[in-house]
Amino acid sequence: MMSYSEILPQLFDTLKPFTKQGFRLKEQTELVAELGLDSLQVMQVLLKIEDHFDISIPLNNLPNIRTVKDLGEEIEKLLKG
Amino acid sequence: MSLFDKFLPIQEARNELLKSGVNPFHITVEKIISPTEAIFNGRKTILVGTNNYLGLTFHPDSILAGQQALAQEGTGTTGSRMANGSFASHKELEKAIADFYGAPYAIVFSTGYQANLGVLSALAGPGDTILIDGDSHASIYDGCRLGGAEIIRFKHNDVTDLEKRLRRLGDRSYRTLIVVEGIYSMLGDRAPLAEIVEVKKRHGATLIVDEAHSLGVLGQHGRGLAEETGVEQDVDCIVGTFSKSLGSTGGFGISFHPEFELIRYTSRPYIFTASPCPSVVASTRATIRVIQAHPELRQQLWTNSRHLYEGLTKSGYILGAEVGPIIAAMIPNKELALAMWQQLLENGIYVNLMIPPATPNGECLLRCSVSAAHTQKQIEKIISAFADLSHVTQTSISPAHVQPDATLN
């Protein structure tokens, strides 16, 4: 079972292509506000993450995911099953 | 800060639209003339954006039936079927739609939107999972939310992604509802239903198909994509609307499962709203008879659809991939789409302007919906109005060079 600390670096790697040159991703980075993702890009990011971790993130949980940390914790929760 | 502050961005967007002269999302039909013609801004206009697929909104049988019911049963039912009772005509309409589908169980709702809310929320609740196509209609999203099930989206029309998500669910796939549409309303493409049925069987899931845009359009009897694909027995429920090819209002769900009947007792969008009014019910029943008696309407619809599709393709437009009554031209950006939409209207052609977030993949669309009632001459006029649009594009490129930008696909 992957722990949050193992998930985080993989999450950074998956998110990297969606950031602007030189942007430093942190746990506190706000996904929509700071990365400037539109709804289409959000969907693409989610698909990539879901495939990477082999999970499905329910739409119901999206409103609670604002930061990279929130996303990492959600992934951890889903991997636990 | 007040509650109303959140409307500021909407106001700004609307003002931006108004600068261009007309507001495409708040336009007035000054007078409706026929299924294919209306007056806008004092001008006679050909309608090719109304989902009136079989052109039956003025059918004499449907009008007469509505008038008689209005005179005999009054203007409304003044309440829900559970509280006030069902009119005999509600039950007759349910029987008519069940017979049309050859299914034992049918429930009628006041709109198609409510049919989705009513059926989806009743079928899948807390502890259940719903897998919906990413391009689903808003009523599907809202119905899922109302039920409280876990909602998971799969990639539009991507059976591999669907199956992957079913696998991830493990045993929970037995308590999973898959929701797809027969024809998708924006680009006119169809669900790959044969493959979806296979996958759903393999994982023991339940499948519902929204045939809103395919009823009257697909299948030998016009029952929709499930009929066309030959998988009606493997689809657990079908929902649909009376508001498109049947030219009235209301929605329905049908099923082969006896438990379906019990939705009446649990479905809030069925219980807590007034039942459909008698004239609407009577017109709908009459129109169902019309489409059963006149399969040639469907053939005419397809002839017209091919005609328009070929015409727009020849003019260089990039269209949704499948030929059918929904024909959407992809336009590179919002400003251009709006300008083209306005020019079409000025030239007496009404189409739907569709822009994000209402559209898949952030596309800007000039969406046409073809009718069996369009004459060949009208289709030719529509084609030539589109062909004439070249001068609208600021750089005066011809539509042949109108390419969607690279990010679209």
Ligand SMILES: Cc1ncc(COP(=O)(O)O)c(C=O)c1O
């Ligand atoms: C796929 C789909 N489902 C449901 C509806 C809702 O139908 P109605 O307009 O009857 O509420 C629509 C159309 O609006 C639709 O496109």
